[in-house]
Amino acid sequence: MLTNLTRRTLMKGIAATGLAGAFGSRAAFATDEPLGITLVIPSPIGDVGWGRALAAGLEPVKAAYGDKVKVTVIENIAEGPDADRIMNKTVADGNKFLIAGSFGYQNGALQIARRDPSVTVLHASGFQVAPNFSPFAAKYFQGTYLLGMAAATLSKTGKLGSVSAFAIPELITSINAFTLGAQAVRPDIEVSVVWVNSWFDPAKEQEAAKALMAQKCDVIFSNAQDTPSVISACEEAGIYAFNLNSSMKSYAPKTYLGCVATDWSPFFKASVDAHVAGTFEGANAFLGVTDKVVKVVDWSPDVPAEVMTKIKEIEAKIADGSFSPFAGPIAKADGSEGVASGATLSDGEIVAMDWHVKGVTTPLPK
């Protein structure tokens, strides 16, 4: 409160002297305050990737609400004390809608939600839920299954690779579904994984892609990188590649296989609507093809037509809920039973998945 008061007084003082007018100051203190929406993300916001997809998801909100919302995107914030301070500050500034764009923001964001019930928080990839705090995550695995089918068709060596960020369930499931989709076309397919342990490290990602190529992998899955490094390395080497979140086709016009894109706008729009109407209720939002959040775009024209038809069939079945990539029988990488015949993993089991399916040759880091 104190901050706001002093700040306003000072700004008014400056405006009165005409200084602010000279600098073209915006009329920031109109009587009808807009809803302040803040998005905090861990990486620098690029033209592509996770942060860009989240920011793009707010565009329809801006279009729908116009002057009634004020969106601020804060990029490149390390998880830890800095993130906590920045989130606290944005709420203290009067912003009532916070999107915490990284798992590591969980504790700080949850504290804010608990302290101030008038604030709504959406939190990426977490597991905590509160009345005004919803974790959200994408069912990437529904899309990577489809790309696995295409990859197995186009692979000559029978070896696929994935450059992956962290060994968390979200990414483990996307590799597993990719492998299962590939095996549906070609049962003997093998998948190698390199964990780079970073969301944003172009040099390391590119090296990892080259290491996979050296192992004869000829389709590479760039799993949750915020940079086009893997995609462009693959274009150079002339092998197929695909990624998550937003299309990177412009970085690989020849060898781009497709993109498991995320469109967060339906979810963001619905959440903001609920906040404005005062009906927001925190819940675990695990969203996929059915919710129009996950969709595969920019398919390569090299995928044969008959395979594409099959892929579209499966995609329709995923959308109407009659097919799950994680329907048994599925064997674990160590040979034991993962999913029994006739059983299907529930959402709860999928978000906690900590094992690889048979066919993934790289052991999971323990």
Add this chain to the structure above:
Amino acid sequence: MSAFSAPFLPTLVRRERASLAATLLAPPVALAVATVLNLGLYLLIGRDPVAVVYAMLFEPFLSWASFSEVLLKTGPLLLIAQGLAIGFRAKVFNIGAEGQFILGAIFASAIPIWFPQATGQWIWPMMLLLGVLGGALWASITAFWRVRLNANEILVSLMLSLVAAQLLNYLLLGPWKDPNGFNFPQSVMFQYDAMVPVLIAGTRVNVSLLLTLALSIAAWLVMQKSFLGYKLQVGGLAPRAAGYAGFNEGWAIWLSLLIGGGAAGLAGAAEVAGPIGQLQRSISTGYGYAAIIVAYLGGLHPIGIIASALFMAALYIGGDNAMVSANLPIAAVRVFQGSLLLAYLIAIAFVRYRLEWHRPIYRSKP
């Protein structure tokens, strides 16, 4: 040929003595120059310059909430810089405080991670002690190779920082990973008694700040008033003279690195047992490197370092504020911080040196 030797180029000549007025005037002049330059930048990118300058330079000091964050950020910078400055004055260039910080954090975390149920007020002091030990141990590797093989301490300590980061990664991805953390690379949250008590209620400033100030005074006493400090400084200024006087160089290297490492380790411990409350990957946002700048900005003098640490911390907090309140992109924040430091270094150069314009020398032909 000599007739053409840089006829109109000025050279820097060291002043006999720097004037006190100029020394005191340098920081405000640098601040003014950098601010004016950056105002132009903000106009170019369409931001409100008044709001930016307000958020960046004034807001950190205008509310208790903001200023307490400045103090929180000052803690690790001050502690590490004091430790490093002692070594720098003895011409022992420990560039690896980042790694020593990480090892301090790791050592301190061992107690709450191995004994999550332990209670008692002995826990956090013990953690801080372990932090000192961890940082000093890591620095002793550098000291050992420097004294034994004359290995360059800049390179050894810098590269050991990379090793430290990987050690942290290993622990967080393996044995110290939170079993209920969905495979995210972070430890359990520490129990209450493993947290350094808060000094000022309602803020995140904790008792370690008092410790840091006490150690700053100790650093001043040791460096300015004791024979030990004298020996270290002579060793740095005139190693041969120090040798003739019987001061052992190896001893000075060991002492410098152990003090620097211990201080950095303590800072790391205070960070995990303070605002973070768990061991995670991004425990340091480059404190170990920023502290080198702090040490030199403060003229390697314990009192100067207190001022420069406060200044750097305020710059960080102001930069965060500008991103949140004035919607400034992070790149512009970095430009401001960089140009401010540059302007200050230039100003300080003119305090210590003066320009001498050489008139062209005309020589009669023989």
